[in-house]
Amino acid sequence: MxxxxxxxxxxxxxxxxxxxxxxxxxxxxxxxxxxxxxxxxxxxxxxxxxxxxxxxxxxxxxxxxxxxxxxxxxxxxxxxxxxxxxxxxxxxxxxxxxxxxxxxxxxxxxxxxxxxxxxxxxxxxxxxxxxxxxxxxxxxxxxxxxxxEPIGFELLPEKFTLSDLQRLYETLLEEPLDKRNFRKKILATDLLVPLDEYQQDVAHRAAQFYRFNRARYEQLRERGFNFEL
Amino acid sequence: MxxxxxxxxxxxxxxxxxxxxxxxxxxxxxxxxxxxxxxxxxxxxxxxxxxxxxxxxxxxxxxxxxxxxxxxxxxxxxxxxxxxxxxxxxxxxxxxxxxxxxxxxxxxxxxxxxxxxxxxxxxxxxxxxxxxxxxxxxxxxxxxxxxxEPIGFELLPEKFTLSDLQRLYETLLEEPLDKRNFRKKILATDLLVPLDEYQQDVAHRAAQFYRFNRARYEQLRERGFNFEL
DNA sequence: CGAGAAAGTGTGTTTTAGACACTAAGAGTC
DNA sequence: GACTCTTAGTGTCTAAAACACACTTTCTCG
Incomplete structure (x- = not known):
C-alpha cells in the first residue's frame, strides 16, 4: 500500500x-x-x-x-x-x-x-x-x-514540602535562593495549601506537606494575576 | 511528475x-x-x-x-x-x-x-x-x-520620537501609560540614543528623534540583563 | 542527653513602581 | 506681535516590593 x-x-x-x-x-x-x-x-x-x-x-x-x-x-x-x-x-x-x-x-x-x-x-x-x-x-x-508560570508543580508529586519546591527552583534557575524570602514569596501567591501532614521517618524536624491549588490559580489568572517568582 | x-x-x-x-x-x-x-x-x-x-x-x-x-x-x-x-x-x-x-x-x-x-x-x-x-x-x-523584549523597535522606523514609542506600547498593551514614568523607564534602560534631529513642520514643539541601540542591547543581554517595560 | 540536620520564622534597608501637574516650544490666526 | 493651540519635556513624593540577614525549633540517632 x-x-x-x-x-x-x-x-x-x-x-x-x-x-x-x-x-x-x-x-x-x-x-x-x-x-x-x-x-x-x-x-x-x-x-x-x-x-x-x-x-x-x-x-x-x-x-x-x-x-x-x-x-x-x-x-x-x-x-x-x-x-x-x-x-x-x-x-x-x-x-x-x-x-x-x-x-x-x-x-x-x-x-x-x-x-x-x-x-x-x-x-x-x-x-x-x-x-x-x-x-x-x-x-x-x-x-x-x-x-x-507555576509549571514547577507539574514536576513534583501531589504533596511536597517547601524545601522540595525550593530545591526544584534552585536547580532550574541555577542559583541559590534565600529560604525566608522564598517561602514568603511563594506563600504570598496564595497558591499553596498547607496539609495536615508531615514528613515521616526523617532524622530531623519533619517538614509540612503542601499541595498546589490549581483551581485557585485558574481563578487568579482570569483576573489578570501574574505569577512571578 | x-x-x-x-x-x-x-x-x-x-x-x-x-x-x-x-x-x-x-x-x-x-x-x-x-x-x-x-x-x-x-x-x-x-x-x-x-x-x-x-x-x-x-x-x-x-x-x-x-x-x-x-x-x-x-x-x-x-x-x-x-x-x-x-x-x-x-x-x-x-x-x-x-x-x-x-x-x-x-x-x-x-x-x-x-x-x-x-x-x-x-x-x-x-x-x-x-x-x-x-x-x-x-x-x-x-x-x-x-x-x-524590545521587539517594539522592529515596528518603528529607524528614527522615532519617544511619543511614537509610547503610542506603540499603548496600542499593544491596550492601556494608557504615564508619559513621565514611561520616559524615565525607557531611558533608564540605556537602549535609546538621542539624535541631533528634531521633527520638522509640526504645529507644536518639535520632538527629538531617537534610535534603538541594538548593539548595546546584545551586549547587555549577554550579561544577563532583562528588558522589561 | 548531646550532636547533627533540616524546618521554620521577622525585621530593617534598599530599590523600584506609580501617582501626579506644570512649563517650553513652535505654528497658525487675527 | 500677541494670543491660541498642540504636543514635548521635566521631578518629587509615596507606596510597594525585593533583598539581606541569623537564630530557634523539632526530630532522630548513638
Whole structure:
C-alpha cells in the first residue's frame, strides 16, 4: 500500500522532551532506537504523525506506546525542519515538551520493547538526529517559563514540602535562593495549601506537606494575576 | 511528475503573520487568494515548503514572492496541524510572525499578481482556513513579548520620537501609560540614543528623534540583563 | 542527653513602581 | 506681535516590593 502525490511531501514526526525531577536532578526521558538510522542510540520518544490525528494526539499516542506515560503537562515547543536533519528523507519534526511527576512513573512500560530510561539532564548520552538541539531548546524554554508560570508543580508529586519546591527552583534557575524570602514569596501567591501532614521517618524536624491549588490559580489568572517568582 | 511514498505524508506549508504599525494602529498584511479553496478571500501570505529549503527560508521566500517584503524580524510562532484545517488534504502549517517597519513597505509589490493589503488588526476581514486562529495566536504572542523584549523597535522606523514609542506600547498593551514614568523607564534602560534631529513642520514643539541601540542591547543581554517595560 | 540536620520564622534597608501637574516650544490666526 | 493651540519635556513624593540577614525549633540517632 503506497501513496502518490503530485508534488513531494516531507514526512512529519512529533517528538517529546519529557522532564522529570528527582530530589536534586532534572531528568530527561529517552528511548533507545531499535532501527536504523542511529540504531542503538538514545533518542527522544516520538514518531510519525498519522493522517487522522492532530499533532497533540500524535505525541500523546507515541509517548504512551513507547514509554507508557499517558497523563502529563504537554506543550508545543518548536518545529525543526532543516532539510538534512534525517538521512532518510526530508523529515519535519514538531517537538513538544512535557513535565511529569517522576515518582509516578518510576517503572516505565516499554510496550515497543525498546529500552526506556531517565538520564540526568546534566549528563546526557549522545543523542540521535538533531535531538540535542531540541533538548537544548526545551531546557531554555522550561527555565524561562518557570519564572513566570507555576509549571514547577507539574514536576513534583501531589504533596511536597517547601524545601522540595525550593530545591526544584534552585536547580532550574541555577542559583541559590534565600529560604525566608522564598517561602514568603511563594506563600504570598496564595497558591499553596498547607496539609495536615508531615514528613515521616526523617532524622530531623519533619517538614509540612503542601499541595498546589490549581483551581485557585485558574481563578487568579482570569483576573489578570501574574505569577512571578 | 509525481512522487510515491510507502506511507501517507501530510503537506507542509509556512504562513506568515506580518505586523506593521502606523501612527495609532497595528496592521496586518494579507493577500487575496487566487485559487480554490477560499478563492477571493483574504489569507495570510504563505505556501508550501520546498524540499530543499529550511522552514525559515520557506517563509522568507513566500513572503518575498507574494508581497515583495524581504528583510524583517521573523520568528516561529506555532505549528497548526488539525487534520481538517484544509479541505484538500492534510496540511500542517508552520506559522511565523514578523514585525516590519510599515513606512518602508508602503507600496507592496505583488509579483504573484494577487492583491496585497494592510488591514487594521482591530478590523480584519473574514480569513481563509483557520487563519483567524493563527492571527489570534500571533497577537497574543506579540502582546506578551513586547513586555519583556524590545521587539517594539522592529515596528518603528529607524528614527522615532519617544511619543511614537509610547503610542506603540499603548496600542499593544491596550492601556494608557504615564508619559513621565514611561520616559524615565525607557531611558533608564540605556537602549535609546538621542539624535541631533528634531521633527520638522509640526504645529507644536518639535520632538527629538531617537534610535534603538541594538548593539548595546546584545551586549547587555549577554550579561544577563532583562528588558522589561 | 548531646550532636547533627533540616524546618521554620521577622525585621530593617534598599530599590523600584506609580501617582501626579506644570512649563517650553513652535505654528497658525487675527 | 500677541494670543491660541498642540504636543514635548521635566521631578518629587509615596507606596510597594525585593533583598539581606541569623537564630530557634523539632526530630532522630548513638
Amino acid at each position: 503506497s501513496v502518490t502525490y503530485k508534488y513531494p511531501h516531507p514526512a512529519v514526526t512529533v517528538d517529546a522532551v519529557v522532564f522529570g525531577f528527582d530530589d536534586a536532578d532534572l531528568k530527561l526521558l529517552l528511548v533507545q532506537r531499535l532501527a536504523q538510522p542511529f540504531k542503538g542510540q538514545w533518542a527522544l520518544p516520538g514518531g510519525f504523525v498519522q493522517m487522522h490525528e492532530s499533532l497533540d494526539q500524535g505525541v500523546r499516542r507515541e509517548l504512551a506506546e513507547e514509554t507508557g506515560i499517558d497523563r502529563l503537562y504537554l506543550e508545543q515547543l518548536y518545529t525543526f525542519g532543516e532539510p538534512e536533519r534525517d538521512p532518510r528523507e526530508r523529515v519535519i519534526s514538531v517537538a513538544y515538551y512535557a513535565l511529569v511527576k517522576l515518582n509516578a512513573y518510576h517503572v516505565v512500560a516499554a510496550s515497543d520493547a525498546s529500552e526506556v530510561a531517565w538520564f540526568a539532564v546534566a549528563d546526557l548520552p549522545k543523542l540521535a538526529f538533531d535531538h540535542e538541539k531540541i533538548v537544548e531548546t526545551a531546557l531554555r524554554r522550561v527555565k524561562a517559563k518557570i519564572r513566570y | 509525481s512522487v510515491t511514498y510507502k506511507y501517507p505524508h501530510p503537506a507542509v506549508t509556512v504562513d506568515a503573520v506580518v505586523f506593521g504599525f502606523d501612527d495609532a494602529d497595528l496592521k496586518l498584511l494579507l493577500v487575496q487568494r487566487l485559487a480554490q479553496p477560499f478563492k477571493g478571500q483574504w489569507a495570510l501570505p504563505g505556501g508550501f515548503v520546498q524540499m530543499h529549503e529550511s522552514l525559515d527560508q520557506g517563509v522568507r521566500r513566500e513572503l518575498a514572492e507574494e508581497t515583495g517584503i524581504d528583510r524583517l524580524y521573523l520568528e516561529q510562532l506555532y505549528t497548526f496541524g488539525e487534520p481538517e484545517r484544509d479541505p484538500r488534504e492534510r496540511v500542517i502549517s508552520v506559522a511565523y510572525y514578523a514585525l516590519v517597519k510599515l513606512n518602508a513597505y508602503h507600496v507592496v509589490a505583488a509579483s504573484d499578481a494577487s492583491e496585497v493589503a494592510w488591514f487594521a488588526v482591530a478590523d480584519l476581514p473574514k480569513l481563509a482556513f483557520d487563519h483567524e486562529k493563527i492571527v489570534e495566536t500571533a497577537l497574543r504572542r506579540v502582546k506578551a513579548k513586547i513586555r519583556y
